[in-house]
Amino acid sequence: MSNIAIHVQGVGKQYRIGGQQTGYRTFRESLTGLIKSSAGWIQGKKSKTETFWALDDVSFEVKQGEAIGIIGRNGAGKSTLLKILSRITKPTKGRVELYGRVASLLEVGTGFHPELTGRDNIYLNGAILGMSRVEINRKFDEIVEFSGVERFLDTPVKHYSSGMYVRLAFAVAAHLEPEILVVDEVLAVGDAEFQKKCLGKMEDVAHGGRTVLFVSHNMSAIGHLCQNAVWIDQGRLQMQDTSNRVISAYLLSGTTTEGQVQWANGLSQPGVTEFKFTSIRIVDETGISTSTLDIGKPFWIEISYTINETLPYCRVGINVYSDTGEVVFEAYDSDDVRHSGQREPGDYVSRCKLPGNFFNAKRYFVSVHAGIPNVKYLAGAEYALAVDIENIGDLSQMLGLKREGIVFPKLVWEVIRNETE
Amino acid sequence: MTTNDSVVQPLVPDAALVPQIVIEPQKGWASLDLRDLWHYRELLLLLTWRDIKVRYAQTVLGATWAVLQPLLTMLVFSVIFGRFANLPSDGVPYPVFTFTALLPWQLFAFSLTNASNSLINSDKLISKVYFPRLIIPIASALPGLVDFAVSFFVLIAMLGYYQIPFTTRWLMLPFFLLLAVLSALAVGLWLSALNVEYRDIRYVVPFLTLFWQYATPVAYSASLIPEKWRLLYGLNPMTGVVDGFRWALLGIGQLNSLLWVSMAVIVLLFLSGLAYFKRMEATFADVI
Numbered sequence: 001m002s003n004i005a006i007h008v009q010g011v012g013k014q015y016r017i018g019g020q021q022t023g024y025r026t027f028r029e030s031l032t033g034l035i036k037s038s039a040g041w042i043q044g045k046k047s048k049t050e051t052f053w054a055l056d057d058v059s060f061e062v063k064q065g066e067a068i069g070i071i072g073r074n075g076a077g078k079s080t081l082l083k084i085l086s087r088i089t090k091p092t093k094g095r096v097e098l099y100g101r102v103a104s105l106l107e108v109g110t111g112f113h114p115e116l117t118g119r120d121n122i123y124l125n126g127a128i129l130g131m132s133r134v135e136i137n138r139k140f141d142e143i144v145e146f147s148g149v150e151r152f153l154d155t156p157v158k159h160y161s162s163g164m165y166v167r168l169a170f171a172v173a174a175h176l177e178p179e180i181l182v183v184d185e186v187l188a189v190g191d192a193e194f195q196k197k198c199l200g201k202m203e204d205v206a207h208g209g210r211t212v213l214f215v216s217h218n219m220s221a222i223g224h225l226c227q228n229a230v231w232i233d234q235g236r237l238q239m240q241d242t243s244n245r246v247i248s249a250y251l252l253s254g255t256t257t258e259g260q261v262q263w264a265n266g267l268s269q270p271g272v273t274e275f276k277f278t279s280i281r282i283v284d285e286t287g288i289s290t291s292t293l294d295i296g297k298p299f300w301i302e303i304s305y306t307i308n309e310t311l312p313y314c315r316v317g318i319n320v321y322s323d324t325g326e327v328v329f330e331a332y333d334s335d336d337v338r339h340s341g342q343r344e345p346g347d348y349v350s351r352c353k354l355p356g357n358f359f360n361a362k363r364y365f366v367s368v369h370a371g372i373p374n375v376k377y378l379a380g381a382e383y384a385l386a387v388d389i390e391n392i393g394d395l396s397q398m399l400g401l402k403r404e405g406i407v408f409p410k411l412v413w414e415v416i417r418n419e420t421e
Numbered sequence: 422m423t424t425n426d427s428v429v430q431p432l433v434p435d436a437a438l439v440p441q442i443v444i445e446p447q448k449g450w451a452s453l454d455l456r457d458l459w460h461y462r463e464l465l466l467l468l469t470w471r472d473i474k475v476r477y478a479q480t481v482l483g484a485t486w487a488v489l490q491p492l493l494t495m496l497v498f499s500v501i502f503g504r505f506a507n508l509p510s511d512g513v514p515y516p517v518f519t520f521t522a523l524l525p526w527q528l529f530a531f532s533l534t535n536a537s538n539s540l541i542n543s544d545k546l547i548s549k550v551y552f553p554r555l556i557i558p559i560a561s562a563l564p565g566l567v568d569f570a571v572s573f574f575v576l577i578a579m580l581g582y583y584q585i586p587f588t589t590r591w592l593m594l595p596f597f598l599l600l601a602v603l604s605a606l607a608v609g610l611w612l613s614a615l616n617v618e619y620r621d622i623r624y625v626v627p628f629l630t631l632f633w634q635y636a637t638p639v640a641y642s643a644s645l646i647p648e649k650w651r652l653l654y655g656l657n658p659m660t661g662v663v664d665g666f667r668w669a670l671l672g673i674g675q676l677n678s679l680l681w682v683s684m685a686v687i688v689l690l691f692l693s694g695l696a697y698f699k700r701m702e703a704t705f706a707d708v709i
Contacts, residue, residue: 007440083548083706084444085444086550086551087442087444087551088547088548088550088551088706089703089706089707090444090445090446090447090703091444091445091446092446094445094446095443095444095445096442096443096444096445097440097442097443097444098440098441098442098444099440099441100441101441102442104550104551106549106550107545107549110545110546110549110550111545111546111550113471113475115474115475115478116471116474116475120471120474124468124471127463127464128464128546128550128552129550130552133463156478
């Protein structure tokens with residue numbers, strides 16, 4: 001089992017950014033682009049087309065039968081790496097050697113057609129994922145059983161609930177049997193019970209001698225499934241080691257315990273000009289920026305940003321993670337309908353109040369994100385801030401009443417003594 | 422694990438030294454990789470089958486649409502061009518004269534339109550999973566053959582009604598049918614790949630097929646074109662196809678140099694379309 005399954009040598013991928021935001025163009029844009037650039041040429045300016053390396057000189061090896069996790073912030077190049085390994089896109093330089101049949105799962109239910117029945121979609125999706133008809137026939141019953149949608153097998157999937165849809169889609173994917181399996185965050189779907197089932201299946205695959213490459217934001221899933229991990233940052237390989245070591249290094253990197261981060265030149269995704277983060281900070285009740293907070297006291301997270309063009313819709317929000325990297329919750333300013341409309345250019349602050357008596361006495365990490373859902377990701381800073389919640393005031397807790405759990409909410413209890421008649 | 426056979430087959434030591442898949446930057450023109458295409462043949466059939474099934478899934482009249490479209494067009498043409506304009510139809514009743522041409526034409530127009538929009542309609546597939554991209558335009562062009570087959574029965578009935586004899590020339594039909602599909606694919610390959618980069622194509626295609634129809638002897642006879650312009654006229658590959666259909670089914674006209682010009686154009690368009698498609702293929706996922 002010491003044979004190599006994946007060999008990545010100096011792989012790089014360059015993308016063009018600049019004037020055009022979306023990938024495709026229209027003739028008109030090409031024409032105006034041509035006129036602009038020639039006008040610029042006459043005036044002695046250089047063309048505005050810039051390039052950036054989404055991946056730069058990444059090399060690593062994965063042994064056969066190894067499950068390896070890939071972690072990194074949004075935009076670090078993980079997806080690009082997956083797309084190259086899945087042969088969806090070609091690298092700009094470097095070379096990848098794959099020793100074995102590869103199947104990639106970058107999404108569940110790719111190619112599902114709403115008008116077709118569950119049965120039809122199993123065959124279609126199976127073929128899209130690279131299974132042969134014979135193979136699907138052989139596993140058909142198993143797939144159906146795993147999905148739990150037997151009764152609706154001959155119903156068009158457009159009538160399925162989203163949960164059933166996802167279960168069927170994952171069931172097909174889970175029965176892929178390639179030598180190398182490449183998986184992107186597909187587990188972030190479905191209800192908790194089904195997620196557990198999926199993780200269990202992934203574990204079987206990972207421990208069943210198959211080579212698995214697994215990308216996730218769920219650090220606990222990675223720690224659980226993968227012996228080793230690769231950390232990619234800004235397109236470069238930052239670290240390759242056992243997953244525990246990589247995860248803890250990753251969570252601590254780029255995080256500040258100062259209670260605030262400022263970006264002097266703004267922070268946004270490559271190619272985004274209409275939006276930038278300028279700072280985020282944690283403020284306690286007295287208005288002071290801090291990262292150490294009392295368990296019983298509320299605090300504020302303030303996100304400052306600049307909008308340069310009118311955005312018909314956008315949302316700014318936070319993800320809060322536990323110290324093991326699990327998501328505690330995500331929240332957006334647009335959750336409040338008053339803030340879900342258009343935003344004019346200007347400097348903004350989105351602030352939200354986090355209640356006291358909610359977090360446990362632990363370290364948490366906060367990520368900030370901004371985007372237009374389903375359209376564009378504008379900016380993000382993963383694990384930008386660390387928040388340390390401590391028992392400062394509450395005597396009963398100082399007396400050693402430590403509690404299990406990611407959160408420690410103070411609930412309203414009622415104790416009622418039933419009157420016996 | 423589920424079953425015994427899901428255990429990975431150990432690779433033969435020798436085989437393990439040779440990577441099964443090598444991913445490298447694409448330099449210049451890509452090779453066709455027929456082996457890869459063959460490996461995914463089942464997907465091609467399934468996608469074709471999906472398009473056929475989905476297309477009539479929610480229509481009341483179902484496959485009747487396949488017949489109605491050419492039939493109604495034939496009626497309109499017969500009244501306007503046959504009756505009012507009194508266009509010559511080479512000694513064959515005008516309705517069957519135009520219907521014979523409408524079948525390959527509609528196959529061509531349908532396949533061309535579908536193929537052209539196929540890639541951008543499959544953007545999710547393209548950005549999420551690997552398979553030879555050529556499958557997409559091909560799979561979306563093929564369902565046109567089903568419509569063709571259905572309408573063809575109507576044509577046979579019409580031939581019987583007008584008492585047009587059945588000849589050995591019918592044996593040439595598959596060849597002309599192939600030419601029609603190839604022409605549609607040839608143009609479809611070009612347009613689908615261009616469509617990924619330039620979304621204008623989506624709006625160009627309806628106009629293109631409209632103008633193209635008038636440049637093709639569907640409603641009129643190719644014999645109306647002056648002799649000296651004939652070869653130039655043959656540059657439209659559908660001229661050769663439509664003429665071939667009339668020659669084979671109605672026994673009118675003759676196979677001449679015009680067909681050779683059309684065939685040469687088809688081959689040229691097809692090969693160049695294939696080459697362009699394969700060249701652009703590597704960037705589809707990045708720009709779509």
